[in-house]
Amino acid sequence: MRNTPSPYNRLPRRDFLKQTAAQVLTGTAVAGILQAQHELLAGEDAKAKSKPAAGYQLGAFTKSFQDMPIPEVCKAFKSIGLDGLDLTVRPKGHILPENAEKELPQACAAAKDAGVKILFLTTMIDEPDKNAERILATAQEQGIDRVKIGYYRYQTFGTLAQQLKETTKKIGKVAKLCQKYEILPCVHVHSNAFLPSHGTQLYQLIQDYSPQEVGAYVDMLHMVKEGSGDGWRQGLDLLAPWIALCAVKNFSWERGDGRDKHGHQKWEVKTVPVADGISPIPDYVAALRKLGYEGTFSLHSEYKGRHSWKELSTQECLDQTAVDAKYFRSLWS
Numbered sequence: 001m002r003n004t005p006s007p008y009n010r011l012p013r014r015d016f017l018k019q020t021a022a023q024v025l026t027g028t029a030v031a032g033i034l035q036a037q038h039e040l041l042a043g044e045d046a047k048a049k050s051k052p053a054a055g056y057q058l059g060a061f062t063k064s065f066q067d068m069p070i071p072e073v074c075k076a077f078k079s080i081g082l083d084g085l086d087l088t089v090r091p092k093g094h095i096l097p098e099n100a101e102k103e104l105p106q107a108c109a110a111a112k113d114a115g116v117k118i119l120f121l122t123t124m125i126d127e128p129d130k131n132a133e134r135i136l137a138t139a140q141e142q143g144i145d146r147v148k149i150g151y152y153r154y155q156t157f158g159t160l161a162q163q164l165k166e167t168t169k170k171i172g173k174v175a176k177l178c179q180k181y182e183i184l185p186c187v188h189v190h191s192n193a194f195l196p197s198h199g200t201q202l203y204q205l206i207q208d209y210s211p212q213e214v215g216a217y218v219d220m221l222h223m224v225k226e227g228s229g230d231g232w233r234q235g236l237d238l239l240a241p242w243i244a245l246c247a248v249k250n251f252s253w254e255r256g257d258g259r260d261k262h263g264h265q266k267w268e269v270k271t272v273p274v275a276d277g278i279s280p281i282p283d284y285v286a287a288l289r290k291l292g293y294e295g296t297f298s299l300h301s302e303y304k305g306r307h308s309w310k311e312l313s314t315q316e317c318l319d320q321t322a323v324d325a326k327y328f329r330s331l332w333s
Contacts, residue, residue, distance in 0.1 A: 063300075126152065146186055221300070249279075
C-alpha cells in the first residue's frame with residue numbers, strides 16, 4: 001500500500017476546502033492538514049474492513065446509446081445491473097451544452113426514477129466560457145461532483161515541451177472555474193495525438209495541482225496501447241493520488257488494408273469486448289486495488305463504427321455491455 005492516501009479515502013472536496021480555509025484563518029492550517037492525513041492513514045485499514053468488497057461504482061458511457069432517450073437508457077442500464085451513466089453533455093452528445101440547464105435536471109430525475117445515478121458527465125470543456133459555466137452550475141445543483149473535461153491536441157513536432165507547459169496552464173484555468181462550483185475536473189488519457197497520450201504525460205501535466213483541484217481519468221485501452229509493456233502500470237503508480245475515474249475497454253491490433261508507400265504493412269486498432277483484447281484487464285484491476293482505488297468505472301461500449309471489431313446495433317451494444325459488466329465484476333469478487 002502506498003503511503004499516499006487514496007483519493008477515495010480523503011475528505012470530500014467541499015469539506016476539504018472549508019476545513020482548510022477555516023484552519024488558515026486560525027493559523028493552524030499546516031498542523032491541521034498533517035493531522036488529517038495522519039488520521040486518514042491510521043484509519044485506512046479499519047475503513048477497508050468496514051467497506052463492502054464491491055465499494056466501486058460501475059456505469060457505462062452513453063455515446064453508443066444516444067439514439068435512445070435518456071429515460072430509456074437509464075432503464076436499460078438498470079436492467080443489466082449497472083449503477084449509473086457516464087452521460088455525454090457536449091456537442092453531438094446526449095445533451096447539448098446550451099440545453100444543460102433544462103435537460104440535465106430531467107436526466108437526473110429519470111435516473112433516480114430508474115434506480116440509477118448520473119455518475120459523472122463527459123464534456124468538451126477545455127476553457128472557461130459560457131457553456132462551461134452553464135454545465136458546471138447545473139451539475140452542482142444536481143449533486144454531480146466530477147466531469148471529464150475536453151481534449152488538448154498535440155501539434156507541431158519538436159515543440160512538445162512548450163506544449164506541455166501551455167496545456168498545464170489551460171488545465172489550471174478550467175480547474176479554477178470548476179473550483180467555483182465544487183466540481184472536480186478530470187483529465188482523460190487518450191492515445192495518439194492528444195495531450196496526455198499516456199499516464200506519465202498526464203502526471204507531467206497535473207503534478208503541480210492537488211488531487212482536490214484536478215483528477216486523473218485513467219483508461220484501460222489508451223494507457224496500454226501507448227505503454228503495453230509496463231508503461232500503463234508505471235503511469236498508474238505516478239497518478240495514484242489523482243485517480244478519480246477509470247474507463248474500462250479493450251482493443252486488438254488487426255492487419256490493415258494493404259501497405260504504405262514504403263511497402264510497410266498497415267495496422268489498425270479495433271475496440272473489442274473487455275475480456276478479449278490485448279489490455280491485461282485483470283492486472284490493471286489488481287494494480288488499482290493495490291493503490292486503494294474504489295471509485296467510479298465507465299464501460300466504454302464503443303462497438304459502432306469503423307473502430308469496432310464488429311458493427312453492432314444499439315441493442316447488441318447493450319447486450320455486449322452486459323457481458324462486459326459481468327466479466328468486470330467477476331474480477332472484483
